[in-house]
Amino acid sequence: MIHLSRITPIALLLAASLAASGLAQANPNAETVAAAIQAKPFAQTRVALQISDGSAEKQTLVLNVAHNLLKFYGPDKVDLEIVAFGPGLRLLFKGNANTQRIQELAAAGVRFSACDNTIAAMAKQLGHPPELNPIARIVPAGIVRMVELNKAGFFVARP
Amino acid sequence: MQLQKSNKKFQRYLALTTLCAGLFAAMPSAHAANWLMLQGTEPADNAARAKVWGFIQPTYQKDFSDAFAGKYVPPKLIGPSLDSQSSFNIIRARIGVRGTGFPLDNKVNYFILTEFGNNAITNGGKYGSYKPYLSDASVTLNYIPGARVRMGLFKYPGAEEGLQGIAAFPYINYTGVTNQMLLERFPTNGEVNIKPQPVPNADMNAFSAPAGAFRDVGVQVFDSFDVGNWEHTYAAMLGNGHGMQMTDNNSSKDLYLYWSSAYLFDKSAKGPFRPSLKMFTWYQSGKRTDAYNTTQEQERKRYGAGISYLKKPFRVTAEYMVGKGMIFQGQQNPQTMFNDNKAAGGYIEGGYFIPNTKWELDLRYDTYKRNKGIMTGATPEAKFNTWTAGVNYHFNKKTRVTLDYAIRKDSSVFTPVNNQLKDVKGLLALQVTAVF
Numbered sequence: 001m002i003h004l005s006r007i008t009p010i011a012l013l014l015a016a017s018l019a020a021s022g023l024a025q026a027n028p029n030a031e032t033v034a035a036a037i038q039a040k041p042f043a044q045t046r047v048a049l050q051i052s053d054g055s056a057e058k059q060t061l062v063l064n065v066a067h068n069l070l071k072f073y074g075p076d077k078v079d080l081e082i083v084a085f086g087p088g089l090r091l092l093f094k095g096n097a098n099t100q101r102i103q104e105l106a107a108a109g110v111r112f113s114a115c116d117n118t119i120a121a122m123a124k125q126l127g128h129p130p131e132l133n134p135i136a137r138i139v140p141a142g143i144v145r146m147v148e149l150n151k152a153g154f155f156v157a158r159p
Numbered sequence: 160m161q162l163q164k165s166n167k168k169f170q171r172y173l174a175l176t177t178l179c180a181g182l183f184a185a186m187p188s189a190h191a192a193n194w195l196m197l198q199g200t201e202p203a204d205n206a207a208r209a210k211v212w213g214f215i216q217p218t219y220q221k222d223f224s225d226a227f228a229g230k231y232v233p234p235k236l237i238g239p240s241l242d243s244q245s246s247f248n249i250i251r252a253r254i255g256v257r258g259t260g261f262p263l264d265n266k267v268n269y270f271i272l273t274e275f276g277n278n279a280i281t282n283g284g285k286y287g288s289y290k291p292y293l294s295d296a297s298v299t300l301n302y303i304p305g306a307r308v309r310m311g312l313f314k315y316p317g318a319e320e321g322l323q324g325i326a327a328f329p330y331i332n333y334t335g336v337t338n339q340m341l342l343e344r345f346p347t348n349g350e351v352n353i354k355p356q357p358v359p360n361a362d363m364n365a366f367s368a369p370a371g372a373f374r375d376v377g378v379q380v381f382d383s384f385d386v387g388n389w390e391h392t393y394a395a396m397l398g399n400g401h402g403m404q405m406t407d408n409n410s411s412k413d414l415y416l417y418w419s420s421a422y423l424f425d426k427s428a429k430g431p432f433r434p435s436l437k438m439f440t441w442y443q444s445g446k447r448t449d450a451y452n453t454t455q456e457q458e459r460k461r462y463g464a465g466i467s468y469l470k471k472p473f474r475v476t477a478e479y480m481v482g483k484g485m486i487f488q489g490q491q492n493p494q495t496m497f498n499d500n501k502a503a504g505g506y507i508e509g510g511y512f513i514p515n516t517k518w519e520l521d522l523r524y525d526t527y528k529r530n531k532g533i534m535t536g537a538t539p540e541a542k543f544n545t546w547t548a549g550v551n552y553h554f555n556k557k558t559r560v561t562l563d564y565a566i567r568k569d570s571s572v573f574t575p576v577n578n579q580l581k582d583v584k585g586l587l588a589l590q591v592t593a594v595f
Contacts, residue, residue: 055205055207056206056207087262090205090262090263093203093265095203095204095265096204096205097202097204126263126264130263
């Protein structure tokens with residue numbers, strides 16, 4: 001058994017934890033759509049996937065769809081970009097439960113775009129910008145990026 | 160002296176905790192591999208604001224024990240009312256909500272669960288009446304790398320059988336050692352010892368306060384760390400030591416310590432059925448106040464170790480545990496529970512998931528020695544040995560039906576006690592578990 005005075009070290013640990021929450025590190029801006037297309041000259045199929053829902057099921061689904069597209073067409077033959085905005089930006093938070101899958105898809109050439117408008121809105125609520133997965137690239141507005149990708153010939157889907 | 164020793168142990172553990180936090184801060188865990196993590200945390204950045212969940216367990220049990228001189232003791236009757244030898248019942252019906260209240264911040268999550276079933280938590284029997292009960296209400300703060308903090312009412316870190324989620328528990332009844340030595344009862348002044356009774360309407364139940372249900376109100380520091388294919392988990396907790404009752408009844412706090420190391424056969428797998436080989440050890444220590452004489456206090460200690468293996472089609476689990484103080488003497492004996500006796504016991508069980516079918520076969524042996532070494536007096540040594548054979552049919556991942564048959568062989572060195580225990584016999588149990 002132990003007396004309440006022994007709780008003090010735990011309280012100190014807790015206090016230390018509150019001070020230890022990390023600071024956001026800025027992610028680089030995404031390349032333009034034209035530059036992205038040039039970087040994948042052999043792609044015969046171009047797909048933009050929208051994630052604007054924060055649920056675990058939607059996150060899993062959009063990653064599954066990306067995986068299936070890569071598997072069907074082959075990494076060199078398909079150009080894939082996942083655009084996250086609104087609650088969907090949680091997918092690109094640092095430490096997300098799907099981080100390993102995101103890294104694997106990025107290694108296969110999938111781009112991950114994060115909406116700057118959403119980041120700003122979340123920063124207001126959080127008191128600081130959300131920490132993002134270093135793989136994420138910033139776009140001014142998620143929906144505008146989707147429009148631009150569509151104009152450039154990307155098939156747009158929201159799984 | 161004893162207090163100083165406990166304090167030193169706690170300080171050493173705290174130092175170890177801090178060391179672990181420092182060593183493993185940069186090594187995130189898979190986060191969904193063990194009971195502490197499954198119950199105390201949520202997946203990062205995709206947990207729901209409020210996920211409704213729960214489970215229902217309609218059950219039928221039939222006891223084949225014989226009476227002695229026309230009268231019965233609780234092991235021969237069906238709980239929690241202990242009136243008769245066969246009964247349908249809704250043993251558990253729980254509904255709860257869990258998630259993260261502010262989804263943008265994955266560093267805070269909560270867990271709340273209520274019990275509407277009819278069991279030792281909700282039904283006080285002779286000295287109480289059925290009433291739903293809050294079984295869990297906790298908040299976890301995940302701000303310190305390597306040292307998550309969970310506060311509130313929740314399952315304390317301890318033996319596997321008590322800590323594991325019921326949805327994953329392959330049997331209907333707990334082992335004798337878990338039921339008697341770990342599942343704590345809390346007598347209330349005015350509840351008296353009850354002699355064996357005839358049926359029907361034996362009305363043996365003697366505890367108006369809810370059973371502990373392996374839960375306590377307190378604060379726990381915990382986390383898990385991946386090192387290659389190994390996942391190490393620790394927990395240190397301080398609690399009231401008053402079960403599910405919201406506040407404490409004495410100034411001493413219970414100390415709980417836990418460590419497990421699991422080898423993960425598949426690191427990408429998640430959830431309660433993740434293939435792994437886990438070794439674990441735990442320790443609990445606290446003080447209890449005598450309900451009938453509040454000037455007296457008694458130490459209560461429990462500790463144990465075990466191993467579990469799960470890689471379909473096989474599952475094997477074994478635990479051994481020891482207890483000292485507050486040794487439960489049976490549901491009809493609330494006034495004899497304040498004691499400094501010793502007890503020990505364990506179990507080994509195995510399961511076989513028949514490939515390409517929905518069937519699971521289970522076999523368990525458990526043994527428990529109560530009041531070890533006491534050969535005379537009102538609370539003599541008694542032994543409880545049980546073989547349980549069971550079968551589960553899994554309709555789907557969330558729904559199963561379980562059929563168990565337990566062969567029990569109980570005895571005591573004291574003839575009047577043995578007269579009742581020797582006729583404790585088979586127990587048939589049928590249960591549907593539906594998780595939602």
